[in-house]
Amino acid sequence: MAPPTDPPRRAWRASLLRFVADPGAQDAGYEYFPDGLLLVDAGRVAAFGPAETLLRELSTEIPVIDRRDCLLLPGFIDTHIHFPQVDVIGSGGRMLLDWLETHTFPAERRYEDTAYAAAAAEVFLDELLGNGTTTAMVYCTVHEGATEAFFAAAQRRGLRMIAGKVLMDRNCPEYLRDPPGGGLDATRRLIARWHGTDRLCYAVTPRFAASSSEPQLAGAGDIVRETPGLFMQTHLAENHAEIAWTRELFPDARSYLDVYDRYGLVRERAVFAHCIHMEHADRRRMAEAGAAAAFCPTSNLSLGSGLFDIAATDAAGLPFSIATDVGGGTSFSQFRSMDEAGKIAMLQGQYLSPLRAFYLATLGAARCLGLAATIGSLATGSEADFIVVDPQAIPLLARRRSQSTTLTELLRLILTLGDDRLIRTTCSLGVPVHGHA
Numbered sequence: 530m531a532p533p534t535d536p537p538r539r540a541w542r543a544s545l546l547r548f549v550a551d552p553g554a555q556d557a558g559y560e561y562f563p564d565g566l567l568l569v570d571a572g573r574v575a576a577f578g579p580a581e582t583l584l585r586e587l588s589t590e591i592p593v594i595d596r597r598d599c600l601l602l603p604g605f606i607d608t609h610i611h612f613p614q615v616d617v618i619g620s621g622g623r624m625l626l627d628w629l630e631t632h633t634f635p636a637e638r639r640y641e642d643t644a645y646a647a648a649a650a651e652v653f654l655d656e657l658l659g660n661g662t663t664t665a666m667v668y669c670t671v672h673e674g675a676t677e678a679f680f681a682a683a684q685r686r687g688l689r690m691i692a693g694k695v696l697m698d699r700n701c702p703e704y705l706r707d708p709p710g711g712g713l714d715a716t717r718r719l720i721a722r723w724h725g726t727d728r729l730c731y732a733v734t735p736r737f738a739a740s741s742s743e744p745q746l747a748g749a750g751d752i753v754r755e756t757p758g759l760f761m762q763t764h765l766a767e768n769h770a771e772i773a774w775t776r777e778l779f780p781d782a783r784s785y786l787d788v789y790d791r792y793g794l795v796r797e798r799a800v801f802a803h804c805i806h807m808e809h810a811d812r813r814r815m816a817e818a819g820a821a822a823a824f825c826p827t828s829n830l831s832l833g834s835g836l837f838d839i840a841a842t843d844a845a846g847l848p849f850s851i852a853t854d855v856g857g858g859t860s861f862s863q864f865r866s867m868d869e870a871g872k873i874a875m876l877q878g879q880y881l882s883p884l885r886a887f888y889l890a891t892l893g894a895a896r897c898l899g900l901a902a903t904i905g906s907l908a909t910g911s912e913a914d915f916i917v918v919d920p921q922a923i924p925l926l927a928r929r930r931s932q933s934t935t936l937t938e939l940l941r942l943i944l945t946l947g948d949d950r951l952i953r954t955t956c957s958l959g960v961p962v963h964g965h966a
């Protein structure tokens with residue numbers, strides 16, 4: 530697939546939705562034009578508003594793609610996903626540590642073969658784009674070559690992706706273990722090659738505290754401090770056995786979060802996946818440091834990890850997003866993530882509105898990454914990464930839609946009944962990278 534180079538000026542007429550604030554529990558924080566027009570110029574949003582007004586001023590030379598039967602919104606942003614786990618998805622039924630040993634580590638071993646990794650990267654990116662995800666924060670494997678292959682594949686398609694080589698130098702199979710110091714050297718080489726190259730960014734990626742030695746965690750902290758704009762991603766407080774094990778390995782730490790904190794890894798642009806079994810003080814510490822949580826509903830249910838507490842996270846002022854965590858997660862589709870997120874809220878007597886669910890997978894996720902001025906908003910001047918959702922693509926949804934009247938009802942139908950069939954077009958910098966114009 531060709532990268533989206535030299536995008537033409539083009540307008541899309543559709544129902545338009547974008548967010549400007551966190552809707553919270555309110556029916557607010559969004560802009561919706563049932564008959565709207567999005568104008569893209571040189572890959573960026575030039576105008577977003579009611580079609581009636583914008584069409585009057587539009588040059589007749591600019592083609593208008595008519596999708597009035599569809600909903601156009603920012604592309605999804607998946608803040609936590611593992612690229613090699615395209616080969617693990619659908620292997621749940623075990624708790625985290627057992628699942629890693631039984632399924633994940635053997636699958637990740639195959640990525641020592643860079644050609645294998647390069648082919649899998651294409652499958653992974655096809656899945657992301659086919660499900661309407663235009664940016665993801667991605668764990669590769671411990672292999673430098675596999676990480677290189679992922680970045681190269683994303684670069685060829687012109688995508689905005691954040692990724693990193695997994696750091697892991699203990700408590701893992703020998704065949705996936707960084708040699709002493711080796712993981713940090715490889716990380717530095719990958720940062721030099723890829724961080725800030727085209728639309729790509731690097732995330733320093735210790736898998737989790739238990740699988741990195743103290744020198745490796747300290748080195749990860751040094752690297753994040755040295756390079757402006759770097760991201761950091763890891764796992765936190767996912768599963769009771771993992772938490773107890775971490776406590777044994779780091780007996781001096783006040784908490785699981787404190788292990789990362791003492792190495793300078795709790796900071797802006799740091800995304801911690803799961804954050805389920807947490808003390809409130811740690812949520813507050815993350816918020817104060819400018820870090821964010823990634824709520825991974827299908828993974829948390831599939832691995833029996835626990836229920837993410839939205840109310841406690843909000844009470845701490847901790848930003849969070851909704852993510853898939855494929856392959857612990859069971860679907861690339863953020864519709865599935867949103868639907869399961871709502872159920873997890875209800876199991877705790879909480880409520881997640883459909884509007885907020887869509888926010889958490891678009892602008893809310895961009896805010897967690899510090900990229901809200903760039904992606905996820907469709908604000909004027911931002912990058913034109915968006916999706917065209919066709920509610921007619923699923924007959925049952927089309928039938929139910931004909932009976933619903935409000936935007937909230939439509940969004941609930943989409944996240945309940947929707948899957949990749951709904952993603953008619955995915956655009957990167959205004960150019961289709963999945964489906965057709």
Ligand SMILES: [Zn+2]
Pocket residue numbers: 609610611764802854857
């Ligand atoms: Zn994960």
